[in-house]
């Protein structure tokens with residue numbers, strides 16, 4: 481039995497409640513449904529229940545779904561690790577990229593963005609848990625990179641993204657969310673027109689919303705566990 485509409489409604493209700501508890505308007509928070517590894521039929525079920533933005537991590541897994549669902553008004557977000565040989569396809573088939581981690585990848589995405597499409601919306605991924613193995617740039621490098629990315633002609637820098645270590649204690653996870661918000665504020669103080677904090681997943685979306693998330697990326701709680 482397909483429970484996706486019910487799960488989706490429950491996630492929307494959690495977003496609503498967390499926003500109200502934080503004194504925020506639920507309309508400020510976009511739900512990104514993370515459909516990685518799930519079939520196109522699951523995306524179609526969520527789309528049928530009103531969901532429009534979907535997140536994918538793996539290009540090879542995403543492209544067939546994007547093709548199958550091409551007649552639907554879906555906004556695709558790439559949330560995986562970037563690789564140079566994938567940037568051209570990512571830039572053609574997605575509306576957003578959340579994981580900008582280097583000027584090189586940003587330049588590749590910009591140069592391959594088709595002229596007939598609006599600029600690709602991007603977030604810089606920040607590593608706030610201090611682990612070398614995780615993606616994202618060091619907080620001390622964010623501003624310099626942001627100023628350069630913001631000048632690329634075919635990108636539109638929207639803000640910052642982070643993914644705390646899932647094994648971190650809640651205090652360090654909450655500190656990462658608050659740290660991302662502080663970094664966004666300092667980018668604004670430097671004159672950049674940025675508005676997006678992409679943070680919060682199935683297990684920590686309430687904490688992320690409390691700290692100012694404007695996009696929460698939810699997979700498991702909508703589509704069920706991944707194999």
Ligand SMILES: *Cc1c(COP(=O)(O)O)cnc(C)c1O
Nearest residue numbers: 514559681682683697698699700
């Ligand atoms: C898989 C993934 C998510 C969703 O995680 P869930 O715990 O399934 O909600 C969010 N963001 C990124 C970058 C992911 O890779």
